[in-house]
Amino acid sequence: MSIQLNNVEFCYSKATQKNILSIDSWSTTVGDRQFIYGPSGCGKSTLLNIIGGILKPTTGTVSVLGESLDKMNSHQRNRFRANNIGYIFQQFNLINYLNAEENIQLAHHFSSRKKTTKVRDKIHYLLSDLNIKSDDWSRPVGMLSVGQQQRIAIARAFVNSPQLLIADEPTSALDEVSTNNFMSQLSTLCKEHHTTLLFVSHDTRLKHHFNHVHEFSQINSKKEQ
Amino acid sequence: MLIRLAIKSLIYRKASILLTIVTVSIGIFILLGVEHLRDQTKSSFTNSVSGVDLIVGTRTSSLNLLLYSVFRIGDPTNNISWQSYQNLSQHNTVDWAVPISLGDSHQGYRVIGTTPSYFDFFRHGNQQQLHFRHGRKFESVFDLVLGASVANKLGYKIGDRVVLSHGIGHTSFIKHDKLPFNVIGILKATGTPVDHTLHVSLQGLEAVHMTNPLAIKRLAKTPELALTQATYLKPKSITAIMIGLKSKMAVFNFQRTINTNKNEPLSAILPGVALSQLWQTMSVFDNALGLITLFIIISSLLGLSATLLSSLKEREPEIKLLRTIGASSGFIFLLVEFEAMLIALLSALIAIIGLNLTLSVAQEYILSNYGITIASHFTSTSHSQIIIGLFLLTFIAAIPPALKGAKKCHV
Numbered sequence: 332m333s334i335q336l337n338n339v340e341f342c343y344s345k346a347t348q349k350n351i352l353s354i355d356s357w358s359t360t361v362g363d364r365q366f367i368y369g370p371s372g373c374g375k376s377t378l379l380n381i382i383g384g385i386l387k388p389t390t391g392t393v394s395v396l397g398e399s400l401d402k403m404n405s406h407q408r409n410r411f412r413a414n415n416i417g418y419i420f421q422q423f424n425l426i427n428y429l430n431a432e433e434n435i436q437l438a439h440h441f442s443s444r445k446k447t448t449k450v451r452d453k454i455h456y457l458l459s460d461l462n463i464k465s466d467d468w469s470r471p472v473g474m475l476s477v478g479q480q481q482r483i484a485i486a487r488a489f490v491n492s493p494q495l496l497i498a499d500e501p502t503s504a505l506d507e508v509s510t511n512n513f514m515s516q517l518s519t520l521c522k523e524h525h526t527t528l529l530f531v532s533h534d535t536r537l538k539h540h541f542n543h544v545h546e547f548s549q550i551n552s553k554k555e556q
Numbered sequence: 557m558l559i560r561l562a563i564k565s566l567i568y569r570k571a572s573i574l575l576t577i578v579t580v581s582i583g584i585f586i587l588l589g590v591e592h593l594r595d596q597t598k599s600s601f602t603n604s605v606s607g608v609d610l611i612v613g614t615r616t617s618s619l620n621l622l623l624y625s626v627f628r629i630g631d632p633t634n635n636i637s638w639q640s641y642q643n644l645s646q647h648n649t650v651d652w653a654v655p656i657s658l659g660d661s662h663q664g665y666r667v668i669g670t671t672p673s674y675f676d677f678f679r680h681g682n683q684q685q686l687h688f689r690h691g692r693k694f695e696s697v698f699d700l701v702l703g704a705s706v707a708n709k710l711g712y713k714i715g716d717r718v719v720l721s722h723g724i725g726h727t728s729f730i731k732h733d734k735l736p737f738n739v740i741g742i743l744k745a746t747g748t749p750v751d752h753t754l755h756v757s758l759q760g761l762e763a764v765h766m767t768n769p770l771a772i773k774r775l776a777k778t779p780e781l782a783l784t785q786a787t788y789l790k791p792k793s794i795t796a797i798m799i800g801l802k803s804k805m806a807v808f809n810f811q812r813t814i815n816t817n818k819n820e821p822l823s824a825i826l827p828g829v830a831l832s833q834l835w836q837t838m839s840v841f842d843n844a845l846g847l848i849t850l851f852i853i854i855s856s857l858l859g860l861s862a863t864l865l866s867s868l869k870e871r872e873p874e875i876k877l878l879r880t881i882g883a884s885s886g887f888i889f890l891l892v893e894f895e896a897m898l899i900a901l902l903s904a905l906i907a908i909i910g911l912n913l914t915l916s917v918a919q920e921y922i923l924s925n926y927g928i929t930i931a932s933h934f935t936s937t938s939h940s941q942i943i944i945g946l947f948l949l950t951f952i953a954a955i956p957p958a959l960k961g962a963k964k965c966h967v
Binding site for chain 2: 383385405406409410412413414418420422423424425426427428429433436437438440441442487
């Protein structure tokens, strides 16, 4: 099992007791490419943050890659996330004032992988693989196009060879051509690295890139109060 | 990585950061400048006389004797007899004794009557002798040696004729205009009260205070009268005596001998001790000045804190991203702290360079206008404690923004 959720509930404020999430049981297996769709504001990002260990569930157990996240302290979860999970967001994927290489190095810096010179080769390989011209490697990413930035974000997510990749609406700022490019490159890399992909979007046209498709409301049995 | 991130992030936000650096460097500039000035004023003050073992005057408080004999402030309460001077100068522990006589002035500057040996034995600062910029010490009765500031301010040069006034004060009704003095020498600036003094011979002072008009007329005809030929102008009394002893060990014994003198009420003071006592009385102002500069630096560091705090809002996505890719809250804390330290470091560098430049330009001006010698070279090593304290304060000032940053998107 790559991800296993049991009886997970989450609410932001304990005072209101208003649950955002309520999941009885949900799991994925290694190498799955999961697509979860649903309208914005329904709690998709909250689910991703719980699986990524950024948020702690109010109740229930979260097991990711065989580790119980709910039993870890915040330091352990930071470490775990840096080492095993790649992240791609809709925006603010990169630090504006750093260049592409530095942004990717930063992700490597926070992981416990050995700091070797080989990482530069890997970064260069990933960047060329994702069609980023070498001229653009040392320019501040703020000067690059959104499409380029999202592809650099893929490289950043893959530099630590994560076992799980979490993508939160990564294509919503892209046009159709860029989206197709992005999706095919993401899929290829996931296959190459045997990475489990957890992809969340409101755009159901992307369905065909995945082997598992869920509507978010099917997973979340949250009762409206 | 932390360092590179901090530097690049500062460069990225250069507009607001530059403004902060300017604010903080002005604060540091004032802090170090005032500190340096306090330091230099104190040493300039306590160095106004050195190499003199004892100053002897009439029986009075040590502070009063010091003020009128060294700083030419206030009035001598009484004179001492010439006989006492002769007795003391012939004492077997005394190496040299220089008499001084006060009471006259010229346009507000005090006149001191003394012997030519004053220029040989008087020391200031670190045992520095008096040096002549122009001319030489006096040899005739009506020769006059000017302190550097007097010559500068009044524009006198060698050969000028100067009339003394009786009493002290800018306007005097009695001028010794029958017997003018001849400027024969101008001293180099010392940064001590010597710069504000006119030096004449004791015999010269005696001459201008004569009341017999015939004698004055006769003297007026011989302006070149040599000191050696004017034995009849021997003074009857003087204001104080500067004494150098053969052995420093004898100083306390000799002081007691003078203080318990049965023939005439005398008191002897150790100038170094009296100077530090005097400085102590001024420590209130000194401390107040220190407190003000401390407040200035604290307010500029609070400004730094405010800038960092308000920048956190625009940096929220950046911090969130760092946290997501695995940065701990400690990393964010250190990042903000490190940025604050970089700002403080840059500001300190700018302030130190600025201060050195300012001092080298202002040095001459301060010496000639305020009589304070300021070392133009300000080195951070001499004020390393202040710099270390500054970084500590910066660290403390940056704690609120650093904590707030670290708590953002808490996990």
